[in-house]
Amino acid sequence: MGFAMALSEACQNIVEHAGTGGWVAVHAYRFRRKLGRKVAVIAVSDGGIGFRRSLEATQARRFGERWGDAVALEAAVIQHTSRFRDPGRGQGMPGIKRYLTRWSGKLTIRSGTARIAIIPAWDDDVPMTEGLAPFPGAQLQILIPGAEGTA
Amino acid sequence: MISIRLEQVLREAVQTAYSNLVTRPTGRAVRTSIQDRLSTGEWAIATLDFTNIQLVDLSCADEVVAKLMADPPAGTYLILHGLHDDQLEAIHHVLEHHQLAAVARDPVRGTLRLVGAATADEVQAFDALAGHPALTPAALAALTAWEEDRARATLATLARRRLARVLEDGYAVPFER
Numbered sequence: 191m192g193f194a195m196a197l198s199e200a201c202q203n204i205v206e207h208a209g210t211g212g213w214v215a216v217h218a219y220r221f222r223r224k225l226g227r228k229v230a231v232i233a234v235s236d237g238g239i240g241f242r243r244s245l246e247a248t249q250a251r252r253f254g255e256r257w258g259d260a261v262a263l264e265a266a267v268i269q270h271t272s273r274f275r276d277p278g279r280g281q282g283m284p285g286i287k288r289y290l291t292r293w294s295g296k297l298t299i300r301s302g303t304a305r306i307a308i309i310p311a312w313d314d315d316v317p318m319t320e321g322l323a324p325f326p327g328a329q330l331q332i333l334i335p336g337a338e339g340t341a
Numbered sequence: 342m343i344s345i346r347l348e349q350v351l352r353e354a355v356q357t358a359y360s361n362l363v364t365r366p367t368g369r370a371v372r373t374s375i376q377d378r379l380s381t382g383e384w385a386i387a388t389l390d391f392t393n394i395q396l397v398d399l400s401c402a403d404e405v406v407a408k409l410m411a412d413p414p415a416g417t418y419l420i421l422h423g424l425h426d427d428q429l430e431a432i433h434h435v436l437e438h439h440q441l442a443a444v445a446r447d448p449v450r451g452t453l454r455l456v457g458a459a460t461a462d463e464v465q466a467f468d469a470l471a472g473h474p475a476l477t478p479a480a481l482a483a484l485t486a487w488e489e490d491r492a493r494a495t496l497a498t499l500a501r502r503r504l505a506r507v508l509e510d511g512y513a514v515p516f517e518r
Contacts (some may be wrong), residue, residue, distance in 0.1 A: 192427050203363065216480040256343075274517045278403040281438055285399045 193230065193334065196289050199282035199332055202325045208238025208327055221335070224313040225312055225338070234326040241266055241301040248273050259302030261318050265308050267299060286332065292339055296333040310335075342517055343378070344388040344422075347405075350374045352395070361396040368404025375405070378434060379414040386515055389504030392423035392448065402428075402507070403435040407442040410441045410457075414505055419446040421456070433457055444504055451513050455504060462487075465503070468493040469504055470514045 197216065204212035215233045234292075240245075242262040249265055250257040265271040270279035296315070297308040303334060305319040311324055348360055354370040361370065363428050389406075391397070397405075409419060421443055424432065429445060436442055436457025444467075444470055445456045453471045455464055470476055476484070478493035485492065496512045499505035505512045 193432060194361075194396050195427070198361075198396065199400065202364055202398075278407055278435065278439065281399045281403060281435060285434065288347055288434075337394045 192289070196286050196332060197232055198333060199286055202230055202282065202300030203328070203330070204234065204236045204238065207241075208236040209246045210327070211237040212238070212327070221268055225335055227338060230334045230336065232330075232334075234328075234330045234331040237329050238327040238328055240325075241295075241299070245271060248275075250331075259304035260306070260318055263299060263301060263304055263306040264318075267308070268295070290332065290334070293334050296336060298331045299328060301328040302326075342386045342388065343384045344390050345375055345378055346390045346392065346493070347371065348390075348393045350378075354517070360394050361398075361430075362394055362401040362405065363396060363398045365400045365404050368401035369499070371401075372405050372408055375409065376414065380418055384393075384417045386418045386420060386517060388420045388422045388446070390422045391428060394428070397424075397428040397430050397431050399435055402431045403438075406432050406443060407435045407439050407441060410436065410503075411439060411441050418503055418506065419443060420453075420516060423448045429456055442502060442504055453516060459504075462491070462495045463499055463502075466492070466499060467504060467514065470499075470512060472512075475508050475511040475513040480511065 201214055213235050217231050219229050219231060221227060221229050227248050242259045245262050245265055249271060253261050267283060270280045270284050286297065290308065294310040294312065296310050296313055299306050303320060303324050305322060307315045307317055309315045309317060348363065349359060350371050351360065351362060354374040355367050362368065408434040413419060424445055435457045440458045442459045443454050443458035444453055446453050455467050465485060466481060469481055478489050478496055481496060482489040496505060500507050500512060505517050
């Protein structure tokens, strides 16, 4: 998967799951201190129903009392769960993660009161943050370091 | 044999100015259009020509390629043509996800290869078939130093998965040279 495919898959989540429109921005930064190179950042956001409500009808019973924003994010991002029964669904997230692994990239998704992160070795973020101020939709950020020597 | 240009199908099905196979709704529209074209005749082999297609994302690859391979048009062998490496990678992943495989033709060298979920035996047998007009199980066994039962079972599996044709004189790749 390349950059354009990661962008496409990230944006499709809004169309497929949010039940509303959204926003996307792509920007290049210099991460001089942390990485010593340029990074490309894809930010996708929507004010839709969020991960918990999107997955609730098909997944909440499976998790029982644990069900909440954090568990919904884990189900989608770690277990690649989709609310659709079509066995071809749920391939976008693993595709994005494969692409980020190849480039030592980072993925964060905030939805509801939780935020999950797939963290590369160069970053010291935490995998899961709970108890955040409620955000009704989802905010997804993909950070892709450039090749060495791009600072 | 029929050749279906995905670029043309895409423009007709979703009336876009772009040559990107992205999103599931686009994939569904393109697949339906391909199925309609295939239903107009009894085609032994259909080539899906990706020439001039820029981007194929996972969702569209799933809707177009995986679903066509999972439910192939009756009697028709499908060949993927004109794919570049990124597109092959996306298609490989969606086919692997469904435990499916397809035949892809290199646009430059003209060689055939398997993409998707295939065992080492299936790949080796297919590569042997690709180098010959047809092979019997005994001929494949001689080429690979396998037992004949192993060669027969592998060829039968390729045929069942619609990755090889059964001819009067053995098995062959699904392509007319």
